[in-house]
Each structure stands twice: as C-alpha cells, then as structure tokens.
Amino acid sequence: MQIKKLLFLFFIFGFWTNLFPETPTVDLTNLGETPIFLAKSMLVYEDTSQNLDWDEIHSETSKNKFQTFSSSEEAFNFSYSKSTFWLKVLINNPTDEDVHSNLVIAYPRIKTLDLFVNSNDGTKRIPSGYSVPVEKRPYQSRFFVFPILFAKQSKTELYIKVNSPNAINLPIQLWRQKFYDRHEIDDHVMQAIYFGITIAMIVFNLFLFFILRDESYLLYVLVVFSIAISIAAYNGIASEYIWKNSPWLDQYAINLFISIVLILFLIFMRNLLQTKKILPKLDPINFILIVIQIVLSIAYIISFDTFVRLLVLSHSITSLWILIIGVMCSLKKQRIAYFFLLAFAFLFLALIVSTLRALGYIPTNVFTIEGPQYGSAAEMMLLAFALADRYNTIIREKEIAESKVKYNLERSNLDLEEKVRERTFKLNQTLSAMRRDLFVAKNIQENSIQVDPQLLRELKLVYRYLPVSEVGGDFFDIIRLQNANFRILIADATGHGVHAAMITMAIKGLYDPIKEFELQPNQVLEIFNEEFMDNFVSLNSLLTAMILDINFNEKTIHFASAGHPAAVLLHDGKIELLAKTGRMIGLKKQTHYDLKSTKFQSGDRLFIFTDGVYEAFNSKNEEFGEENLHKFLMATNSLPLGQVEENLLQTLENFQNGSDRQDDLTILGFDL
Template identity: 65%
Template structure:
C-alpha cells in the first residue's frame, strides 16, 4: 500500500468522525469510572479473529489489520466464543484524565483460558503481561483464582489495551475494569464467600460420615462421595483448585472440570439407584442407568486421549445424563415414592445449573455472573435438599420401627415368648444406636469446648476467670478473646436462641464468620454491624437469632468501648458502685442494616467486670420463681472481697441451691475480669 493511500485512509477516517461529531477521545473509556464500581468492557472492545494462529502483536497493530478489528455481539458482561481453534485479539481504548497516576486492574473472571496475554500501549512504552493457565500461578502478575492484570496507568494519558486469547476449552471472556483498591477488597469478600460454601460442604460431609458410621447405611456414604466430588468439581470450575491445589498443572486446568463432572454424575447415578431402589421399582429404566454409568466411564478415557475430538461429545453427554437422572426422579415421584420428591427437587437445582453451564460452554447462552457461578448455587441447594432427603428417610425408618413395635404389642397375647425375644433384640439394637449417638455427642462436646479454648497468655494478662456450662453436651453460648494491639483486647460473648445441637451448630457457624472479622481495627459498633450483615447474608434461612456483646478493653488508657446487640447488660463494679453496660442495638438476625450505637466507660485499678449470658439469672425453681438480675447484682456486690474464681463458684452453688433439684433451662456462661 502506498504512503499516499495510507494518508488518504487516515484522513477519510478522521473526516468521518468529525462529520458525526465523534472524536478519537470519545472512543476511549475514562478509567475514573472504575473508582466506584467495576466497568464491563465487552461492549467497548473490538475483536480480531486469527484462524491461522500466526499473527503476533506487531502484525495486528499494522494498518493492514487495524481496520479488521470489528464490533462483535456480546452480552453486557462478556464475550462467548465457545470452542474455537482460532486465536482472538481484543483491544480497547482507555484514558486517564487525572493529573496523577492510577492503579487499575483488568480482570477476566473465567479461569480456564490457556493463553491470555495483555499488552499495554501508551505513548511512552509497550508492556506485555503474560497469563493464562499455561503460566504457573507464582509467575502470574496477581495470584488469584481469576486472571488479574494490575496496571499502573500514567497521569493524563491515553492508552490501548490488547488481549491475546487462545484455549482448547470454551473461550468465555468476562472482562472488567477495576480500581485496584476496590478489587483487593472484592477479592477478600470473594474468598469469604468461597470459604462459606466449602465450609458448608465440609460440614455436610463430616456430619453424614458420622451418621454413616453410626447407622451403617451405605446411602449416607454415597451422599458423602457425591458432595465431596461436587465440591472438587466446583473448586475446579471456579478456579479455587488452580489457586490452591494445583498451581502449576495446565493439564488439570484443561481436563479436570469435565472429568470431575463425569465422576459426579456416575456417583449420582449410583446414589439414585440405591436411594430410590430403582432396580425393583423401575427395572427397565434401571438397566438404562447402568448403561449410562458405563458410558460416563468410557467417554472420559476417550476424552483424555483425544481432547478436541471428544470435548463437545462429553459436554453433551453430561447434559443428557443430567436429563436422564431428572427423568428417573420424575418417574419415581409419579409412583408416589416419598423420598423421590426430595431427590427430584434437589437434583433439579443441580440439573438447571449444569444445563446453564453446558449451554454457556457451547455458546448458546451469554457469559455472566449467573451462568459462571450457577453450578455453585445449584450445588449448595442440592446438598441441603439431599440432606433433607436422607433425614426424611431416617425418620421414615424410625416410624416403621415404631409401627413394628406396636404390632408386636398387639400380638403379645398370642406369642408371649417369641415376642419378648424380639423386643429384647430390638431393644439391644436401639441401645447400641443410642450409645453410639451419645459417643458422638461427647465428641461434639469436646469439639465445641476446644473451640472456646483461649490463649492462656491472654487470660493471664486480663486476669480473667470464666465458667461455661451448657444444659446438655453442647450449647448455644459462645465467647472469644483476642488481642488487637499491645494494650487493647477484644471480647465477644454471644448467645444463640435455644440450646442443644441446633444452637451449637449455629454457634460454630457464627464462629467462622466472626473469625474473619474479629481482628479488624474498627470500633465495636462497626464490627457488630458487619457481623449482622454477614449473618443475614449467610444464615437468615436458619430462622435463628442471637444476642451478642463486643467489648474493646484498653489496659493502657483504662477504657472500655462496647456495643451490645440485645445482650444482657454486663456489670462493672467500681468502688462498691455498680454500672451496667446496657444494650446499644437490636438482636443479630432480625434484619439487615441495623445501626449499633457505641458506649464507653473508664475503669480504675481494683475495678471488676462481669460479662455473662442470660442463663446466669433466668433460672426458675419448682415454684416457678426466677433467680433474676437483682439477685445476681446483689451477689456480685456482696462478694467483692472474694477472688473471681471464688465468686463464680459461689454463684454456681447459689444457683444450685435456688433450683433445689430442678434442672437448669438454659446454657450458662460467665466471664470475670479483675483490673
């Protein structure tokens, strides 16, 4: 092409822009827009497809290829090129109108891209940042489950960002522009959510493994296998596995998701055949299920030996197998199998998520946050509903046993000796089961007690003495002590509604939430607000509430800052006078965006602080008389001359005398501090 013709093309282009009122600057995206929220770039990017896979960066910047970049239809959030052998080049114009440099990040939130190189071109330099799963995690510019390109954008500058993409997997490109600080915070929140999902999965695995060892029912073990394999599939799908399990294995990044999906479907088919008893209920369809199991064993082997030949086949087979499981579940439901209702509803969520993921991979649906994270949402719902199915099954077994015992009693007159032998045998079986359950409750008690163990160094530094007495083996009270800096300590005490196993499960869950935020150097009221938001986001479905009190004790400044979410008032004894640390807000779990006030008290040497749950004073004797807060306050004042340990022992003895043989109705926790 002659120099004259090149100049004519440039002149024509700028005349076109002028006629329609568009300047070259208008085509650029101002990075200031990312200061408040991420900016989706898909609609603003031009695309060049290279079927030959021979073009390099210098080539695509030449005038011959500059005009071949075109607008490609996409969703608001992402491009979806499905499975393609081509290399794709994308570019977008960015500008920084600020007079200071800006730290930004280009984020591609899809972890299965083999080659993903970014070129940053401005008037001063051209910078290349290689990434993709072919690059080891430690060599990437930002170690994350997604591909993140941190860029220092010079002040008052226009720049062009190019992306080179090639992958044997489906090519999906959710591209966002982030303010670097905002993304760092988003990354922390994202890991909290991932930790919650895998924490729930681990809890379900552990609990049902215990049940399996108790009941020796293979369905519980199959459920554990299904949940475990699903969790691994999700970890591989969303990049968590690449970030933590195999940081330098392109082979696993390329093959793992479809291999794990095949394993999940195989285990789900086996679990379905066992749980729904399809061999006897629908024998013809059951034989077809066996054939599909064999197919899901053979296809992954062929897929490993010839990826490109079988990738679409195995993806379609996953969709077909999921449809088959849904179909069999529907047939069993129509035959009025009670447990099939739970199974069908549980798998419907996973089926929908799998179909959405498959259609996105084949380019039939757009790539966005729903289609990317859909399997994770579906997996969570499926886990819970299958657990309900197993629980209902166990309940049905118990009812069947009770019916059998009733029949035994009705026939007692006809065959006393024979029935007595059967009753003895069944009683022994039940006793063994109850003994095993007691042993498991004892283990749960030890686990909860260990979770409450505080560093002896902190206890000594605070001169702290505590008593923790649940009503049963496990309880719903919880406390935590941590050190914020050299002189400041933070204490949390919380009380979930109810007691026993249900309340204990909730306290263990909130411990996981609180551990993530307790070391934030924020005011207690702000920590309480974050705590309430996290609880509402993750556990509102449990229909449970809790009271909580957070105290920051500064031994150097001799001050106590606190926020109370409907918790019983703590007591501060000063020179024989009693001060109450009353509530500053409503209980946690009522609603989102609750505002908590904050109060502050000063203390001196020889002052004494008591923090406790309502089980300390809400004790009723046989006459339905309550021990009450006033009696508790009087006890604290009258025992000022005793040590903390003696005071708390005296309190427990006084409560025991007051109850006069009556059992306590609530868990009891009390912490005492001598300043």
C-alpha cells in the same frame, strides 16, 4: 449539487468507519466502586492461523483488521475455537491523578491469556492463563488479574491475546484496585461459606452412615464431595489452592469431574429411589449411561478436541435422564422422589446453563457463570432433606419393630427377673473378691513407691500421692547414685485404675535394673523406651516420664523428659520450667531424648508433679491449669513445704467445688 457531494462524503466516511473502526475509548472518569465491563468497548481480531505475534498485530496492516464482535454486556463468548483471539481497547485517563486499577478476566479456564500494555513508556507484555504457574502470575487469584497503573493525563492501549482448548468465555472487567481488593475479600467469604456448608454436610452424613450403616448416606457424601471438587475446578478455587501448577488438570478436570458426579448420581439415584424395583425396565439404562460416561471420559483424555463437545453433550443427556427418572418415581407417589426431583432440578438447570454457555448458545454473565455453584448448593441442601426424610422413615419402621419386641419382652420379664436375682448374687460375690484383690493391689503399689526415710530427710522431700481409685497410674522412684548425687524418676501412664496400675508395675520392673547405671538421664530414658517397646507395646498404653539427677555438691540438675509436664524450679523469686526434651514413652523405637541442665542455689525449691495436679476441672468444665499452678507456687514460696502441698490440695478441692477428680495426682516438693 453541494448537497449531493455532502451525502456522498458522508456515505464514504460511514463505510470507511464500519470497515476500519477506530479503537474504542474507555474514560476512567466513569470508574468508581463498581467495575467497567469492557466487552462492548473492545475490538476483536480472530487469528485462525495462530501464527501472528505482537509486532504483526501492532502493525498498521493488522490494526485495520480489528472489528466489532457481538457480545453480551459483560463478556465475550467464543465457545470452543482453535483460533487465537486478539482484543484491544484504548483507556483514557483525563484526570490529574494516577489510577491504580485491576483488569480482571473472571473466568479461570483460559490457557493463554497475555496482556500487552502499550503506552508512552513503550509496550509491556504480561503473560498469564492457566499455562502460567499461579506464583508467576502478576496477581495470585482464582481469576486472571492484571494490576495496571494508568498515569494521569494519559492514553493507554490494551491488547489481550487469548487462546484455549476449553470454551473461551471472557468476562472482562476494569476495577479500581482498592474496590477490587474489597470485592475479592467478599468473594472469598462467599466461597468459604459454600465450602464450609459442604464440609459440614459431608461430616454430618458420614457420621450418619457410620451410625445407621445405610449406604445411601455414604453415596450422598461421595456425591457432595465430587460436586464440591467440580465446583472448585469450575470456579478456579482448585487451581488457586489445590493444584497451583497443573495446566493438564485446568484443561481436563471440570468435564472429568462432572462425569464422576453424574456416575455417582446415577448410583445414588438407583439406591435412594430403588429404581430396580420401581422401574425395572428402565433401570438397565442407568448402567448404559454409566458406561458411556466412563468411555467418553477416557476418549476425552486421549483426544480432547475430538470428544470435548460430545462429552459435554453427554452430560446434558445424562442429566435429563436423571430428571426423567425423578419425575416417573414421583408420579408413582414415591415420597422421597419428591425431594430428589426438586433437588436435582436445581442442579440440572445449573448444568444446562453451564453447557449452553460453554457451547456459545447463551451469553456469558454473572448468572451463567455462578449459576452452577448456586444450583449445587440448593441441590445439596434438598438432598439432605431427602435423606432426613429417609431417616424418619427408618425411625418409624424401627418403632413398629420395637413395639413388637416389647410385647415379647414383657412375656419373658418374669423369667428374666429370676435370672437377674441369681446373677446379682453371683456378681456380689465376685465384687467382694475384687475388692479384696484391689486392697492387696493398693498395698503393693503403695509399698512400691515408699521412700527411704533417710532420703526424705537428706532431700528435704515432701510428697503427696493420691490415685483416683484404689490404685493409679502414677509412679515415682528416688535413689542415691553417689554421695550428694540423687536420681529421681516420675512417670504417668495413660488412664487410671487397674490397667494403669499394671503399667506402673511394668515401669518398676523395667526401671529397677537400669536406674543405677552411670548414664545421663536422657540415655536412661532411651534404654527405658526401647525396653518398653520390646516388652509392653501390645498393652496399647503410653506414658510420660522424667528423670532428674540432682548434684548437691555442684548444685546442678541434669534432666530429660519424655513428654512429661514441666517441673518447676523456684529461685530468686522467679520460676524456671524444666520442660520436655522428647516424645512420650511407647510411641516409637529409637527415640532420642535431649539432656538439659540447670543450676540452683541453696534455698531454692523444686516441684515435680504429674498432670493430675493442674488438670482439675470444676462443674463448669473449667481447668485449673498450669498457669494457676505456677502462680500458686510463687505466692506460697515463703511457707513450709508441707504446708504448701496441703494448701494446694485444699485449693484444688475448692476449685472443683464438689466435682470428682478425673486423674491420679502426684507432687514431689524439694527444699534445695
């Protein structure tokens, strides 16, 4: 009789336990370097009315409604559902230390995801989900992360409220905070590698498109770019970095971008596999599928709940069709189709896995979540191989065509040689005339920068002007404004040679009428820029310029610089740089230039130069640089000014070690 009573009580206890299960407990002593997956340890309550709030959920009546729910080891998968799901678990920290942890839901497309932390200190609600802006979430990440402190010797109930129009997948992990931080760094490195490879593929094939003018490369770039955006939307990178506060895009973007990917893939496939010629009867279906994707995408935007499943299903059907076309072209022994088929097989498998997971037919885990990104990476690389094979085919065809052309060229070689001799004679005549013209131009330019000997003595000026060729793009002008006040202009037109020399003549023509205006240097530069923009903007040339007014009575230098290299003032054993005060001449009208001033003392030394002085390169393509120039000027400050400039030219020549100068060089030195 007693045995029967015990069996009866055991049955009643088991029935009651299954009907009203106790909240599962997770022990934090098991929390180490790897996370604890909470899906198997949580109870679930499905609120089909979507009306229950925290007080009702936490009431004694609702507590008994939480039940176990079938899930994978790592995650819940509620697929597409209009219900609100409440999940709960009890976290036990029996240790003698506080545990800093992160609760992570590693899936970015959940609209409402609120965490309720119920402890001895009361209940704390932490809102999250893509409806909450990234900067207002408790932890800014591509996933939903909740930092939680579990006090020592404590038990804490965690409740999670979930609702979303998208497929509801919940990979729920509990990490120690320091190990999750390390994991997140590793994750960002992997994402950087993936998107870095994607950008490299896009840039490389874009260059090939511009070189070969083959639209297959442009279509490949568009396909890869759209896949990259889709992956960014899929794994949360886009919502973390691109659209940080756009719930609409978080809800709609992934399926819309998949439609764009498939549309571009259909166009790319028609072009690469030439389906219009190879499969003329099946080719029209490609257009039908493109129209279906466009129509369903529009309908999906208008009514999300009505068309989301249909759009997801159409993605699988379209993908299967692309795979079938690849198989059929391969059976016709089309070489490039082998690469295409293998490449799309990876993407197709990833898309099918993602679709089945979203519809709830397969479990949610690391493989089914990260699968599309790995599949897209493999597809991207294999398609690149396909285009490389296409490039080799183009090269072979080109070589055949060149061999035919070569035969014809050899036949006409004798005629060409005769014509070359005739034209060489004419070219020599033309070159002789050009040399005479350049000699005249050189004399004209040198005369335009001659300095009055009286000014040379008064300013104690020593200068060097060395153009790369007969004429150059550097120009300077020195005038006396009044008594002990002098104005110095130095300018450098972009480039060198005849074109730059023509700009210097334009500089002189514009500057001469305004150089004696009783205006500050910055005002003269502003007038000069306006005149240059009005008269010579069509020359597509820019120039740097600097105007300095030196007053020997007041011992001041007022200056303004239009992007010109900083002049060097040496005084008291120190260097003062007279840096630029505005942008280059010729960039924009109504440009403002600041005026700056500085003091000097007797015995100071001033150097004004163009960038050719320090932009000297040696055979190793190393630049002499401004820093070396400044050190040289400091080291030779005790030498006579002329000797300093001679030593500088010799130093530059030694540095270049036989390499030719690449820019005009001008340096003005003043003993103040």
